[in-house]
Structures are given as structure tokens and as C-alpha cells.
Amino acid sequence: MLISILGFIAALIIGIVLGLTGGGGSILTVPVFVYLLGIDPVLATGYSLFVVGISSMFGAIKNLQKGLVSFGTSLIFAIPAVFAVFSTRKFIIPAIPEVIFQNQSILFTKDVAIMVFFAILMLAASFSMMLDKKKKVIETGTDKPKTTNYFSLILLGVFTGIVTGLVGAGGGFIIVPILIFLAKLPIKKAAATSLFIIALNSLIGFLGDALQIEIDWTFLLSFSAFAIVGIFIGIYLNKFIDGAKLKKAFGWLVLVMGIYIFYKEMMM
Structure with missing residues (x-):
């Protein structure tokens, strides 16, 4: 019971971070599922796709209303990315052997x-x-309109889709720089378009799991609801807190957690 309560509190915190910083909070979803709630990593990455997708969708709808989403760029990047993430969840993940390498030690x-x-x-x-x-x-003026590198955009869409499918994270920290430097989008439009792409990638990628495994919808919808409430709280608090400074501080937390997970899995 206590673990479940802590899990939902964590969902609320993930949503608050997403609302405050515009991204990054979803990177905590899989560790919360695996280490706090004891969910199998493969299932956890699938659940994370749903939570990230639903959360990003709320932000994407808001950005669509403001006219900040670049549909042309979204389709060029998202179509190969969606295909890659769905294929990764449906075919690649199940094809990976349960034991990849084993010897005496x-x-x-x-x-x-x-x-x-x-x-x-x-x-x-x-x-x-x-x-x-x-x-x-x-500072460098990179957000001035220039020719879009469509071929690279498609290739990186496939790469981002594979990464998203493997780990269940939205990949906003990958997508935003790609949209800025290759699609030549202004920063605000890149962030808004990124949320739209993440929502598509994550939710369609989740279908690859939903079609072949049993989903605990009561738990998943409850966890997502807490994350969504957290997003609205974060958006409200964003009026009073410097999101840029908070994002840097959150970056240190993610760094420590990444080192801990690597150590735990490789050394123990």
C-alpha cells in the first residue's frame, strides 16, 4: 500500500517537472516503475510510453491552439519515427533473447x-x-530560417523512434535540438512541435505492447491521471519559478540517478 502511494506521488512529481520545465520529467518514469513499483523493465518501458504520450498530448493540444506546431516538419520527422517505435515494440523487443550473454561469473x-x-x-x-x-x-542566431535537411531529418526520426521504443522515454532532449539545427525551427516552435511528435511516437509505440500483452489499465490510467494533474500544477508554478534554473538542477538529479542505475545493473 505504501509503495503504491509513493508511486502515485512520484507520478505527480513527474508531471510537475514536465509542467515546470517543458520536458525531462518523463525520464524518471521507467526508474519509478522498475525500482519503486517493482515492474518488469520491458513492461515498464511500455507503460512509460503511455504515460509520456498522454502527458505530452495535453501539452501538444495547448500548443496547437497557439499555432506553434509545425505540421510539415512534424510529419516528415514523425512518420519514420512512429514506424520505428511501433516496429521496435512489436518486433525488436520480443526478438531480444532473455539471456544475452552468460558465463561462470x-x-x-x-x-x-x-x-x-x-x-x-x-x-x-x-x-x-x-x-x-x-x-x-x-546567441548564435541558429533559429533564423534556412533550408531544411529533410534526408537527415528522416534518418534521425528513425533513430529517435528506435530509442523511444527501446527505453520508453519521449526523447524530447534529442528531438528539440534536431528540429532546431536540421528543420531550422525557432526554439519555441521546436519545443511545441517536439511535444506533438512525442505524443504520436509514444502512444502509437504503446500499441505495439497493447496488442500482445495484458495491460493493467486501472493502474496505468490512475498513474497517468496523477501525472496530468502534476502537469497543470507545474504550469501554474511556472509563473513563480525559473524553469531554466530548475531544469539545470533537475539535470543533476537525472545524472545521479543514471549513474546509480548503471552501477546497480552492472556491478551488483
Whole structure:
């Protein structure tokens, strides 16, 4: 009972972070499912896709109303990404053997591989949050309209879809820089378009799981509801708290957690 309560509190915190910073909170969803609630890593990444997708959808709807979403860029990036994330969940994840490598002293399983890859992603996300690339883009004037590199956008859409499918994280820290540097979108439009792409990727990717495994909908919808409430709280608190500074501080938390997960899975 206590663990369940802590899990829902964590869902609320994840939503608040998403509302305050515009991203990053979803990177905590899988660790909460795996280490706090004891859910199998493969199932946890699937559940995370649903939570991230629903949460991002609320932000995307708000951005659509403001006219900040670039539909053309969204389709060019999202179509290959959606195909990749669905295929990853439906075909690649089930095809990975339960035991990848084993000898007398080492047992490297599918679950360990997923969590190690997730830890590496957390480390990358933490540096992205702490370095604050958005300011660098503003200073260098990179957000001026230029020719979009469509081929690279498609390839990176596939890559992002595979990563999203493997670890269940939205990948906003990957998508936003891609949209800025390759699609040449202004920063606000890149962030808004990213949420729209994340919502599509995550929810369609989740279908790859929903079609082949039994989902605890009562738990999943309850957890998502707490995350959504947290988003609205975060959006309200954003009026009083500097989101940029908070994002850097959150980056340090993600860094520590990434190191802990890597150590736990590889050394213990």
C-alpha cells in the first residue's frame, strides 16, 4: 500500500517537472516503475510510453491552439519515427533473447541491457539539460530560417523512434535540438512541435505492447491521471519559478540517478 502511494506521488512529481520545465520529467518514469513499483523493465518501458504520450498530448493540444506546431516538419520527422517505435515494440523487443550473454561469473540479461541503455540515455539527457543548448542557439542566431535537411531529418526520426521504443522515454532532449539545427525551427516552435511528435511516437509505440500483452489499465490510467494533474500544477508554478534554473538542477538529479542505475545493473 505504501509503495503504491509513493508511486502515485512520484507520478505527480513527474508531471510537475514536465509542467515546470517543458520536458525531462518523463525520464524518471521507467526508474519509478522498475525500482519503486517493482515492474518488469520491458513492461515498464511500455507503460512509460503511455504515460509520456498522454502527458505530452495535453501539452501538444495547448500548443496547437497557439499555432506553434509545425505540421510539415512534424510529419516528415514523425512518420519514420512512429514506424520505428511501433516496429521496435512489436518486433525488436520480443526478438531480444532473455539471456544475452552468460558465463561462470557474468549474466547479462535482456532486462539488464534495457536498464543499462536507459542509464546511458539518462546521462545524455542530464548533460543536455545542464548545458542549456537553447541559450547557445539564441546567441548564435541558429533559429533564423534556412533550408531544411529533410534526408537527415528522416534518418534521425528513425533513430529517435528506435530509442523511444527501446527505453520508453519521449526523447524530447534529442528531438528539440534536431528540429532546431536540421528543420531550422525557432526554439519555441521546436519545443511545441517536439511535444506533438512525442505524443504520436509514444502512444502509437504503446500499441505495439497493447496488442500482445495484458495491460493493467486501472493502474496505468490512475498513474497517468496523477501525472496530468502534476502537469497543470507545474504550469501554474511556472509563473513563480525559473524553469531554466530548475531544469539545470533537475539535470543533476537525472545524472545521479543514471549513474546509480548503471552501477546497480552492472556491478551488483
